[in-house]
Amino acid sequence: MSASEYTPPKVWTWNKENGGRFANINRPIAGPTQDKELPVGRHPLQLYSLGTPNGVKVTVMLEELLALGHKGAEYDAWLIRIGNGDQFGSDFVAINPNSKIPALLDRSGPKPIRVFESGAILVYLAEKFGSAFLPTDMAARAECLSWLFWQMGSAPYLGGGFGHFYAYAPTKIEYAIDRFAMETKRQLDVLDRRLGESEYLAGGDYTIADIAVWPWYGGLAKGLLYGAGEFLSVQEYKNVQRWADQIGSRPAVKRGRMVNRVQGDPASQLHERHDASDFETKTQDKLAAAAE
């Protein structure tokens, strides 16, 4: 049935056959589907995640904290394969009742602290490590949190709206693609104007706002999301391009992007991270060579 022929019934019911990428993991109910224990490593921070834009925010933050010398930011990063439904396992749901990566468990205190939602995780880590990458001056802090929350509110239009209908939906619906392409370009223009007046989103300093926005809009600007660079004419956003390159060249960002990554060049994929040396020895190309 084409989009124009569809008349919604009086009461919506779950049609498992609706197709599209991720249709196999989408459900209209919450909660765990299976009893499943999560592994626990030796570090205080346990991260359960995947190298998507939302996951990358947290691994970049942890690598930046370690680069600043915060040894307490050592972490074990475990892979949650959302395509296999790992996010519906009982232990994972106990950390994130919303069943989405990233999810963090801080085991450094007497009682483990769970943190879910990438924005909340960034603020939690910033506060845990002396307001790192989160300004303490009231005005700069307000600007930083404003851009952080801008990302949390805006990216679903990019991912769930534009990305879904442009790249994943089983049929190309012009109305939906037009609507979300327009909004995505408007968001890129919002960023471009801001980055035309200041080096980073919150002002002169690199903050958790940049860490949150970069994996989504930096990725989009560099043509890495949904194969949509040309379609959205991303080269036009010169200030976003400058900022995306600047952040992408940071060593901690390069490392953070590798963690829990399961696609692309095998040399760029570190499925699990338990030690700083893993970047040199445990990427998929090295593991494959060692297994030969």
Ligand SMILES: N[C@@H](CCC(=O)N[C@@H](CS)C(=O)NCC(=O)O)C(=O)O
């Ligand atoms: N607002 C959440 C979004 C998290 C999110 O959408 N995660 C996706 C991967 S990027 C996920 O786990 N999807 C699995 C599912 O929907 O079942 C955050 O920022 O943490």
